[in-house]
Amino acid sequence: MTTQPDEHLRYPIGRFAKPSEYTSELFAQSINTIKTLPARLRAEVIKLTDAQLNTTYRPGGWTLKQVVHHLADSHMNALMRIKLALTEEHPSIKPYDEAGWANQIDYSLPVESSLKILEGIHQHMVALYESFDEAQWNRSFLHPERGVVYTIALSAAMYAWHSNHHLAHITETMKQWDK
Amino acid sequence: MTTQPDEHLRYPIGRFAKPSEYTSELFAQSINTIKTLPARLRAEVIKLTDAQLNTTYRPGGWTLKQVVHHLADSHMNALMRIKLALTEEHPSIKPYDEAGWANQIDYSLPVESSLKILEGIHQHMVALYESFDEAQWNRSFLHPERGVVYTIALSAAMYAWHSNHHLAHITETMKQWDK
Amino acid sequence: MTTQPDEHLRYPIGRFAKPSEYTSELFAQSINTIKTLPARLRAEVIKLTDAQLNTTYRPGGWTLKQVVHHLADSHMNALMRIKLALTEEHPSIKPYDEAGWANQIDYSLPVESSLKILEGIHQHMVALYESFDEAQWNRSFLHPERGVVYTIALSAAMYAWHSNHHLAHITETMKQWDK
Amino acid sequence: MTTQPDEHLRYPIGRFAKPSEYTSELFAQSINTIKTLPARLRAEVIKLTDAQLNTTYRPGGWTLKQVVHHLADSHMNALMRIKLALTEEHPSIKPYDEAGWANQIDYSLPVESSLKILEGIHQHMVALYESFDEAQWNRSFLHPERGVVYTIALSAAMYAWHSNHHLAHITETMKQWDK
Numbered sequence: 272m273t274t275q276p277d278e279h280l281r282y283p284i285g286r287f288a289k290p291s292e293y294t295s296e297l298f299a300q301s302i303n304t305i306k307t308l309p310a311r312l313r314a315e316v317i318k319l320t321d322a323q324l325n326t327t328y329r330p331g332g333w334t335l336k337q338v339v340h341h342l343a344d345s346h347m348n349a350l351m352r353i354k355l356a357l358t359e360e361h362p363s364i365k366p367y368d369e370a371g372w373a374n375q376i377d378y379s380l381p382v383e384s385s386l387k388i389l390e391g392i393h394q395h396m397v398a399l400y401e402s403f404d405e406a407q408w409n410r411s412f413l414h415p416e417r418g419v420v421y422t423i424a425l426s427a428a429m430y431a432w433h434s435n436h437h438l439a440h441i442t443e444t445m446k447q448w449d450k
Numbered sequence: 451m452t453t454q455p456d457e458h459l460r461y462p463i464g465r466f467a468k469p470s471e472y473t474s475e476l477f478a479q480s481i482n483t484i485k486t487l488p489a490r491l492r493a494e495v496i497k498l499t500d501a502q503l504n505t506t507y508r509p510g511g512w513t514l515k516q517v518v519h520h521l522a523d524s525h526m527n528a529l530m531r532i533k534l535a536l537t538e539e540h541p542s543i544k545p546y547d548e549a550g551w552a553n554q555i556d557y558s559l560p561v562e563s564s565l566k567i568l569e570g571i572h573q574h575m576v577a578l579y580e581s582f583d584e585a586q587w588n589r590s591f592l593h594p595e596r597g598v599v600y601t602i603a604l605s606a607a608m609y610a611w612h613s614n615h616h617l618a619h620i621t622e623t624m625k626q627w628d629k
Numbered sequence: 630m631t632t633q634p635d636e637h638l639r640y641p642i643g644r645f646a647k648p649s650e651y652t653s654e655l656f657a658q659s660i661n662t663i664k665t666l667p668a669r670l671r672a673e674v675i676k677l678t679d680a681q682l683n684t685t686y687r688p689g690g691w692t693l694k695q696v697v698h699h700l701a702d703s704h705m706n707a708l709m710r711i712k713l714a715l716t717e718e719h720p721s722i723k724p725y726d727e728a729g730w731a732n733q734i735d736y737s738l739p740v741e742s743s744l745k746i747l748e749g750i751h752q753h754m755v756a757l758y759e760s761f762d763e764a765q766w767n768r769s770f771l772h773p774e775r776g777v778v779y780t781i782a783l784s785a786a787m788y789a790w791h792s793n794h795h796l797a798h799i800t801e802t803m804k805q806w807d808k
Numbered sequence: 809m810t811t812q813p814d815e816h817l818r819y820p821i822g823r824f825a826k827p828s829e830y831t832s833e834l835f836a837q838s839i840n841t842i843k844t845l846p847a848r849l850r851a852e853v854i855k856l857t858d859a860q861l862n863t864t865y866r867p868g869g870w871t872l873k874q875v876v877h878h879l880a881d882s883h884m885n886a887l888m889r890i891k892l893a894l895t896e897e898h899p900s901i902k903p904y905d906e907a908g909w910a911n912q913i914d915y916s917l918p919v920e921s922s923l924k925i926l927e928g929i930h931q932h933m934v935a936l937y938e939s940f941d942e943a944q945w946n947r948s949f950l951h952p953e954r955g956v957v958y959t960i961a962l963s964a965a966m967y968a969w970h971s972n973h974h975l976a977h978i979t980e981t982m983k984q985w986d987k
Binding site: 705708709734741744748756 | 880881884885887888891892894895896899901902904905908909912913914916917920921922923924925927928929931932935936939
Binding site: 343344347348350351354355357358359362364365367368371372375376377379380383384385386387388390391392394395398399402 | 522523526527529530533534536537538541543544546547550551554555556558559562563564565566567569570571573574577578581
């Protein structure tokens with residue numbers, strides 16, 4: 272893995288690190304992060320003008336508005352992958368072209384629609400996570416393009432990171448403006 | 451296709467019929483149905499008590515609450531299938547076990563989470579539909595289990611039907627109670 | 630009371646008529662109307678473009694957007710008047726200049742903010758109404774400018790009418806466009 | 809003003825202090841606080857169980873749920889007082905019995921209704937505040953029971969404090985549980 276010249280802009284909270292072990296503290300922390308993301312995101316984006324929402328978080332990167340809509344699309348996929356893993360034996364999930372999706376016209380909608388989707392979806396994710404025993408945390412799916420096997424436990428850690436990762440794109444950009 | 455003894459309970463607005471042709475009137479009608487479903491659904495379910503939400507719409511069928519959560523899950527998949535069809539060449543989508551999903555614990559959440567998801571998702575669906583030219587309406591995906599090819603145009607007609615189909619499960623059940 | 634030349638535009642569902650008696654059917658009907666108004670309103674306004682929202686429902690009247698924001702302001706006052714009547718002995722409420730309020734800059738906000746306010750407020754109104762015994766329905770407040778005494782029962786009938794009255798301004802205007 | 813034995817529980821961020829001067833920094837800070845309160849509040853209360861929501865923040869005080877509903881009622885009044893001050897010359901506003909209101913049955917509703925009301929209302933407050941020139945900030949209303957004249961500027965500072973004051977009741981209570 273090569274560090275990129277704009278590594279700090281791309282990965283403001285660092286890259287995702289696979290947990291070395293799964294403890295109840297880690298689960299509680301991931302759940303808490305996922306539970307609060309929609310409101311923490313809303314508290315930030317509500318401060319932004321349209322012009323600010325249409326600013327990229329790094330040269331050549333997505334606009335802040337695209338970041339919000341991407342979170343909704345990505346976590347919609349997350350919820351589905353959890354349910355696929357619960358109802359099928361080690362399913363192969365359907366990857367999607369996140370760059371292509373971000374260029375569709377619905378990414379120019381006001382952010383409210385995606386904030387609502389996130390509020391709803393994260394409640395479902397959390398209701399599921401909070402009910403899991405060890406067997407359920409260990410159910411898994413295959414991401415066929417990455418060739419990676421994800422347990423639900425691993426994916427929960429990853430989506431918690433992913434929540435804060437993209438939120439940091441927004442808050443780091445806002446800090447630049449305040450200087 | 452065999453008619454079932456409880457056909458009128460299962461299919462209160464009739465089974466889905468594939469459109470014989472796609473006209474701008476049909477598109478406008480489908481879009482209007484999809485645009486208004488979340489609010490029409492909210493206007494009905496807001497009248498229901500918890501006990502009513504936990505009643506099945508037919509013997510052996512889902513509860514009204516499961517119907518609401520199913521709509522959110524199904525239309526989340528719908529939105530994704532549209533985007534997959536737009537960004538890949540005739541992709542094969544990932545089916546899901548809707549009966550299995552309906553038995554997961556998140557289907558016991560209050561309906562508000564799924565009403566929010568539907569409000570957000572349908573705005574995205576409509577923003578996409580309203581932007582389409584003929585080439586985009588004709589983009590397609592394969593449902594590998596059913597062996598059916600869906601153009602986006604066909605799927606729009608189907609999801610409009612699906613919206614009213616499940617809403618009718620709720621409103622028909624409510625009519626029984628008023629007798 | 631003089632009928633106005635544009636009476637049908639001003640009063641599409643007719644003027645408010647004071648109920649001759651208060652029955653449990655009337656209460657149930659008023660509550661049902663108030664319970665569903667926010668979603669029925671959302672189902673209509675979601676169909677409108679910005680240009681349509683900025684159209685007046687009659688020459689010299691409010692725009693459809695102003696009508697939506699007025700409903701939020703008016704029913705916020707309604708909720709407060711109920712609570713004042715419950716917690717004080719026949720209070721005199723504070724009237725407000727609804728024409729003046731409609732010219733403030735917040736009436737140019739997108740309608741989403743007022744739809745959310747209405748969703749929340751109507752839930753509170755309904756929770757209160759559904760709990761009332763006869764003594765509570767008969768509690769009252771004075772509207773000092775109109776010199777009218779309102780029981781909560783009368784105000785419930787009036788706000789149910791008021792809900793459908795303004796919704797009809799919107800739906801009647803939309804019918805004109807479809808011709 | 810006598811300090812109370814449970815002063816730190818009652819006033820976790822201290823009592824409100826009238827600003828000595830009104831600067832653009834103060835206005836920006838108040839607006840920012842008011843803009844983000846609904847989402848910051850949602851991010852906290854979403855973590856709470858029903859049992860936790862029904863816990864008081866101090867012996868003899870309101871439950872956390874009552875605190876949330878009180879914020880909605882209080883800030884509804886705040887929005888109205890701003891509009892009264894804008895559309896009338898130094899109006900006398902209608903006080904309300906906040907303890908009496910907190911004992912009404914709608915305060916036992918789930919918090920979602922009041923979170924929505926707050927999301928909508930704060931958008932209106934902020935749209936107004938952000939449009940004000942000095943003359944508008946200086947418009948005023950009389951609180952007849954307290955005998956206090958409030959300029960809109962003073963009330964903005966007060967409602968910013970009030971937002972964080974009640975949010976701190978919730979977050980301070982949560983800290984106790986984590987010990």
